[in-house]
Amino acid sequence: MDDTESTTTSADENTGNLCDNPTRDTLAEGLLGLLKPTVDQLDDRVRATRISQLELKQQIESLNEELQKVREALNNHPDLDPYVKKLIACKHKVTVVLNVLQASQDRLNEIRRMISKEKGVRIAIQQEPAPEPEQDALEKDLDHLKAKNPTFCLEVGSGSGVIITAFGMAFPKTFCVSTDINFKACEMSKATSIHNNVQLDSVAMDLACNFVNHMFDVIIFNPPYVVTDSNECGASDITASWAGGLKGREVTDRFLAMIPKKLAPNGVFYLLLIEDNIPNEVVQIMSRYGFKSETVIKRRVKNEQQLVLKFYM
Amino acid sequence: MKLITHNMLTSKCLKGVVTGYPLAINATYVKVTEVGFDPEFIGRVIPKLDWEVLWVAADSIGHSEGLPKTLEPKFEENEEFLKKAHRVLLEVEVEEGHLTCPESGRQFPISKGIPNMLLNEAEVQ
Structure with a gap:
């Protein structure tokens, strides 16, 4: 009976004086001490995650901006068409000029050849005074x-x-x-x-x-x-x-x-x-x-x- | 090349060729240009040439019409004849084609009216 009473008593004690029970405090402190590093660690991780999420958010935002720009650029692309056309026209002109130059070069070579031929004949005449x-x-x-x-x-x-x-x-x-x-x-x-x-x-x-x-x-x-x-x-x-x-x-x-x-x-x-x-x-x-x-x-x-x-x- | 010149050309300097005369003409382009007629010159030239060779040459390029195959006596007094001779001697020119050696078959190209009779060392006697 005593045991039961005592148990009851102790249970009563336990529940009745929760605040000023030194044993419980010590236990709580112990538990707290046990859990604290983990909690701290968790806390840190959560903080780090938040920070990285923040960073991620910033990155996403900047990416979004970039994408926006790309989209704008993509939307603007029809404006490039005339330039492309101009470039193609330029390319044609350059090709034509190149051909003209090539033809001129050929003619110049021909003229040079004829001059040297003429020179040869002149030399022949000079050397036969x-x-x-x-x-x-x-x-x-x-x-x-x-x-x-x-x-x-x-x-x-x-x-x-x-x-x-x-x-x-x-x-x-x-x-x-x-x-x-x-x-x-x-x-x-x-x-x-x-x-x-x-x-x-x-x-x-x-x-x-x-x-x-x-x-x-x-x-x-x-x-x-x-x-x-x-x-x-x-x-x-x-x-x-x-x-x-x-x-x-x-x-x-x-x-x-x-x-x-x-x-x-x-x-x-x-x-x-x-x-x-x-x-x-x-x-x-x-x-x-x-x-x-x-x-x-x-x-x-x-x-x-x-x-x-x-x-x- | 005028036929007057053809009348003087031979390929006898080719190795193994004895006379090399007359050279056959193959013409791909024949030109006719007017040249002042000088009966005295034609009458003087004809006896120096081989008339038969001239006739065959003229015939081979399609210009023998009205030209006698053999020389008649006193041809130098026949102006009609001298005019025809003048034409084939001086006015008809082979511009492009080739000459062929009658013995060896060696061909000599004619281009721009100039026969090229040049031989390489191995071909010369």
Whole structure:
């Protein structure tokens, strides 16, 4: 009974004096002490979560702003259309300009090519200072030639064609033929003759190799007479207009051997040489073929002592 | 190339070719230009040429009409004939085409009225 009473008493005590029960306080404090770090921790976490949520909210807001801007930008995009069109138009214009420039460039290249070609021909003319003296030589010999009334005249290595054209002008009753190892020179010779109303046929060949024998009443040769290495001689480009190889005579000597066959009976052969070519040797070679010789003219041109020799039977 | 020039051309400098004459003409473009007629010159030129070769050449490019195959005596007094000869000798020109060596068949191009008879070293006798 006591026990029950006491239990009741103690239960009464427990419920009756809740405030001033030291044991309970201690217990509560203990519990509190036990829970506090966890609660604090929870508290902290909640605070952190709130802070991060706040941040998230800000982020979302700014994102929303961005999205708004994007939407605005997206809504504005039809405004870009004219600019895009302008850009495309610009692109077209640039392409057109590029094409025009390309075409101009091509034409410029073409012109440059033609200029260098022209220059080549000019150089050829300059390096054959022969035209002047040879024309003079022919003029000096005009009466003699006129009396012969030549039917066919051949110029070998006519280059620009100035000599044969001048001849054709002086001898309108002679049919003129020219050869050159360079096809472009043949074109040039022909153009020069046409320009001066002279009847001329031009054939690309080596010397006079492709003509039947004993055809020409007059043969004119202004050879490549510059003394050079042998290997420099024998091309068909612009060097062919001046490179004469050994003694500047390699091409000349090859042609001298053809003269007896190519010249018509009573034909005359005019040859331009410089002193370096040792003209006496040429005279000797020709006399072995049965030709007489005569110096038509001797003259100093620039640094060259030039002479025109005439050979006949 | 006028037919007067064709009359003088040969390919005999080709290796293995004996006469190389006359060269056959294949013309893709023939030009006719008027040239002043000089009967004295034509009369003087004809005896120096091979008339038969000239006739065949003129025929091969379609310009032999009215041209006699063989020379008649005293042709130099026949102005009608001299005019026809003048035409085929000086006025008719082969501008484009080629010449062919009768022995080797080697072709030589004609362009811008200029026959190109150039050979490479291996082709020369």
